[in-house]
Amino acid sequence: MIAQNPKIGAYDLAIDAMGGDHAPVSVLDGLEIAAERHPNAHFLLVGDEATLQPLLAKRPRAAKACTIRHAREAIPGDMKPTAALRVRQSSMRIAIDAVAGQEAAGVVSAGNTGALMALGKIVVKSLPEIDRPALAAIGPSARGDVVLLDLGANIVCDARNLVEFAVMGDAFARAVLGLPNPSIGLMNVGSEELKGDERVRLASEMLKASPLAANFHGFVEGHDITAGTVDVIVMDGFTGNVALKTGEGALKLFGGLLKQSFTSSWLSKLGYLLARPALERLREWMDPRRYNGAVLIGLNGLVVKSHGGTDALGFAHAVDVAMDMVTNRVNDRIREGLAAMPSRNRATASLTTD
Amino acid sequence: MIAQNPKIGAYDLAIDAMGGDHAPVSVLDGLEIAAERHPNAHFLLVGDEATLQPLLAKRPRAAKACTIRHAREAIPGDMKPTAALRVRQSSMRIAIDAVAGQEAAGVVSAGNTGALMALGKIVVKSLPEIDRPALAAIGPSARGDVVLLDLGANIVCDARNLVEFAVMGDAFARAVLGLPNPSIGLMNVGSEELKGDERVRLASEMLKASPLAANFHGFVEGHDITAGTVDVIVMDGFTGNVALKTGEGALKLFGGLLKQSFTSSWLSKLGYLLARPALERLREWMDPRRYNGAVLIGLNGLVVKSHGGTDALGFAHAVDVAMDMVTNRVNDRIREGLAAMPSRNRATASLTTD
Secondary structure, three states: OOOOOOOOOOEEEEEEOOOOOOOOHHHHHHHHHHHHHOOOOOEEEEEOHHHHHHHHHOOHHHHHHEEEEEOOEOOOOOOOHHHHOOOOOEHHHHHHHHHHOOOEEEEEEOOOHHHHHHHHHHHHOEOOOOOOOEEEEEEOOOOOOEEEEOOOOOOOOOHHHHHHHHHHHHHHHHHHHOOOOOOEEEEOOOOOOOOOOHHHHHHHHHHHOOOOHHHEEEEEOOOHHHHOOOOEEEOOHHHHHHHHHHHHHHHHHHHHHHHHHHOOOHHHHHHHHHHHHHHHHHHHHHOHHHHOOEEEEOEOOEEEEOOOOOOHHHHHHHHHHHHHHHHOOHHHHHHHHHHOOOOHHHHHHHHHHO | OOOOOOOOOOEEEEEEOOOOOOOOHHHHHHHHHHHHHOOOOOEEEEEOHHHHHHHHHOOHHHHHHEEEEEOOEOOOOOOOHHHHOOOOOEHHHHHHHHHHOOOEEEEEEOOOHHHHHHHHHHHHOEOOOOOOOEEEEEEOOOOOOEEEEOOOOOOOOOHHHHHHHHHHHHHHHHHHOOOOOOOEEEEOOOOOOOOOOHHHHHHHHHHHOOOOHHHEEEEEOOOHHHHOOOOEEEOOHHHHHHHHHHHHHHHHHHHHHHHHHHOOOHHHHHHHHHHHHHHHHHHHHHOHHHHOOEEEEOEOOEEEEOOOOOOHHHHHHHHHHHHHHHHOOHHHHHHHHHHOOOOHHHHHHHHHHO
């Protein structure tokens, strides 16, 4: 087992076995894959013991990697976060409690997103240096993967939040994408210095005066996400959430129309069959399972959200993301990054007196 | 000629002949197409007379529809809006002056976007009832075209601005898409009532208490743009600009990868040839020229921005959008829509006392 912190106990990750549309089967199938990829990992599997025991017995690698902890309840997908906070015996809560209690370095759940975010913030708590945690994930671009944050944890953000997101995005890209010097862009409506609101202009000035300056590309625009202009794109959670869903929607529309085109005639069906091996690679490349696993970053422990509808491969990818962050001690990197930032008061003061 | 307003003079539209990457040739070729589509239209063609005269002589339909007005200067594509405001003899300025002076109902330019927006706001001026004009355009969805606004004219918006955008979007969809009862969505990070910030929640309450209530769908998310969930999507200009460019970027990435797939082997090339007629229809459907023509809406006259790099077909489409709005008296509809809204003070007061 690879502990992120010497204080951390017996488990790399706690797993909410009961969250997600196809739980617990898809979760256990995902762990069977993950256990092969991470042979030394040890998982705390939280859920209904009577259900999990026979399923685990049929999955030898997962069985070896997992210890079951019983939870008699599960958070329904439509439960409000405020209600979910009151369910103390849910699989999600017990898994998160294991992170808060430092038994595990992180948690992975495919369950109720709002509940997971709320429980993460309230039970695991933010790093002392961080004002607000952010939701981060990886997306595809023409030049490799790109880290996007915040994707919706913070609807209203100030310049300080955006700067902290840059520090966290930098640590994320180093840990998960393995980039030694990730470039960072700040989302705006144009790349010129005078574009945007006061908030993004101030964040840009603060980043230019920080140790991240060398890797700070400046402002980027929406099309820079898929162009791969930078490795990390920082934005407020409202913009990030809309951008992510808009991009996903555009790809879905294109994919649907492409399918219609190929089935529209006998000749185009034949054309599809001939081009199929190449198109299958395209499909694999765009496969949302490859990008599964959004991380609530900036907490005293990792909280990773897997898509609720994903299958075993998607869940295994979310576990990969979590394991990369644990192994590479992403929180230690965030702490170092924040410690190296100039004092926020000083940075703001120097800007307002300029 | 179809006048929007009995006071409006001799021209339907003023055309900036010198704006855009391929001006004036692409502009004149576009007008040759537009003149065929709108046989009764009369255009004021503004630009260098010595250049335009011989080009027009070779395009008989455009020549019949156009009257040249000489402008000795052109606004460069990289000129700052503040500098462009001082160039009184530019083709863009003289064309806009013709709208402000009610000689023409609107202007179409493929030139410098920032300059056109600034000149539009300052020279043509907002409708008295409108706090801020918005940039609106049409995008593709799985269920037909969708009107999107604001796409970047207003970086910071309040609830009142969003409500005004809904009124303008409604008028736009009726005029350009010909929809008798366009449905309206308000962009947010989730569809539940409690999602988002104070601003979008207040705008939603105001819309529910307005004559638009019957067509107001409530909150929508990023993926609803291409899903075609509603006919009009209202958002602040920062979000709209990022969403538009993110969606365009995603389609470009997919298109590029698809092209790579088809050229990756001999078999896939053959497959492409067989499926080509169907794929050509897909290409036509996604053709950005079909969506060319962003309108600065809410002014005392139409200001339509054509993409700078477009060709004759794209420019002709921007003229189509402008002509649809002139013919359908979109500004009269906006005025009617705003007059029917409950007083903003009343709407706000009833919300704060609830």
